[in-house]
Amino acid sequence: MNKIFATIVLAAFALSSCIKEDDSYKELLPLRPGMNIYSMTMTQNAVAMQPANAGIRLAMLLAEAAKQYPETELKDVDLTKLKIEGNSNSVMTLLFTAGTKIERQADGDYKITYNGDYQQYDGFFLKGSMLVKTGGVEQLKDTNGSQTWQVEIEEGLTLSARDVNGLIQVNMEGGSTTLYNEGLSYTISLSGISASFENASVSSSWRGDFSLRGVNADLVYSECRGKDFKVSGEASGPSVYVGSDSSNLRLGYYLSSGSVYRSGQIIEGTQECSFESYNYDTSGYPSPDVKYVWSNDGNKLYQKIYYNGYVYPKN
Structure with missing residues (x-):
């Protein structure tokens, strides 16, 4: 499903900016499917938002x-x-x-x-x-x-x-x-x-x-330069990605209490992303839903990922 494209486009969301160095790779493994859902959904929405x-x-x-x-x-x-x-x-x-x-x-x-x-x-x-x-x-x-x-x-x-x-x-x-x-x-x-x-x-x-x-x-x-924008809303529909039956994979996106910088990088708020159709590999994706919660202290950006009962980071 061309995850490479999603990974490149979402470089601004790279986990390296938010993950502690002492966190183990194993803690992230159960959340990888959710991170893929997030990347695909955010890429789809970013593409569609270009005219806006x-x-x-x-x-x-x-x-x-x-x-x-x-x-x-x-x-x-x-x-x-x-x-x-x-x-x-x-x-x-x-x-x-x-x-x-x-x-x-x-x-x-x-x-x-x-x-x-x-x-x-x-x-x-x-x-x-x-x-x-x-x-x-x-x-x-x-x-x-x-x-x-x-x-x-x-x-x-x-x-x-x-x-x-x-x-x-x-x-x-x-x-x-x-x-x-x-x-x-x-x-x-x-x-x-x-x-x-x-x-x-x-x-x-x-x-x-x-x-x-x-x-x-x-x-x-x-007057707006260097300041963040407050954004909230939702989007959904057939995406650019192909599902397991060769038809569109439907995705859904919900953003609440968002603060977004000029690059489109979210710096505060909650994002919920999901598969809305059933034409995906259920063995590879035990849950169709993932949630990202973003916060910052003015200097550093933090994220918390919730997927299929797992949370990262745990504290």
């Missing part, structure tokens, strides 16, 4: 433009020239990495094009385009349930991660992502996000609903 990620980052860029040029129409602001104090890179590069091109369309929509040469903060390389349809609402803060932003996947968009043999590629195929301001938080709604491994026989159809809240209600980049 692009839309939120664009919102932060446009909010920063409005802050720096309050008397200038947004269409007249050169987004590539925005900078913040203490950093020589442009805000656009800080949000999207170098090589990304953002073009404002005549109707006020934005086309975001990635060249595939630069790794994002979440570990992915993106190549191709997405279209953020603003519906005439220039700032995400001014949207609501009836006036939303939509993020569309353009044909040919690919996502990849690097391993020792090169790049492993996922083709982004379709689906819809809706973003809007709900007052105290922003809603992210995914519907039918379709993606597949290169040359694979199945494609995902992922759906989900999440709420996101930053320290700045308008999502101004300079």
Whole structure:
């Protein structure tokens, strides 16, 4: 089920940052199946969240433009020239990495094009385009349930991660992502996000609903930079992974009381991941459910794994 890809993408979640050196390897063995469930689920959700990620980052860029040029129409602001104090890179590069091109369309929509040469903060390389349809609402803060932003996947968009043999590629195929301001938080709604491994026989159809809240209600980049975001929600559906019967393996994901850093690394909260279909090896996976609890003391990140009656670390 291409666990290699999951392992690479989730390098930010590497156990080496959270496991004590004196813990024995044997203590982890009963939890390995649960860790695989977690890796697959988190990779699937990270793939499906790419359009939402692009839309939120664009919102932060446009909010920063409005802050720096309050008397200038947004269409007249050169987004590539925005900078913040203490950093020589442009805000656009800080949000999207170098090589990304953002073009404002005549109707006020934005086309975001990635060249595939630069790794994002979440570990992915993106190549191709997405279209953020603003519906005439220039700032995400001014949207609501009836006036939303939509993020569309353009044909040919690919996502990849690097391993020792090169790049492993996922083709982004379709689906819809809706973003809007709900007052105290922003809603992210995914519907039918379709993606597949290169040359694979199945494609995902992922759906989900999440709420996101930053320290700045308008999502101004300079006000949010270096701060975590509060995120909660759930997602599920047929995944990019193949089950024992050659059909999609269905996965489920639930996140509560989450705090997430800019890389997508969770630093606080509870994640629950599960197999939601029965086309998996029950001998290799004695339980279909795993739970990760994350915490931090401001300097160090901690995790606790619960799987099939086992807990790691025990104290």
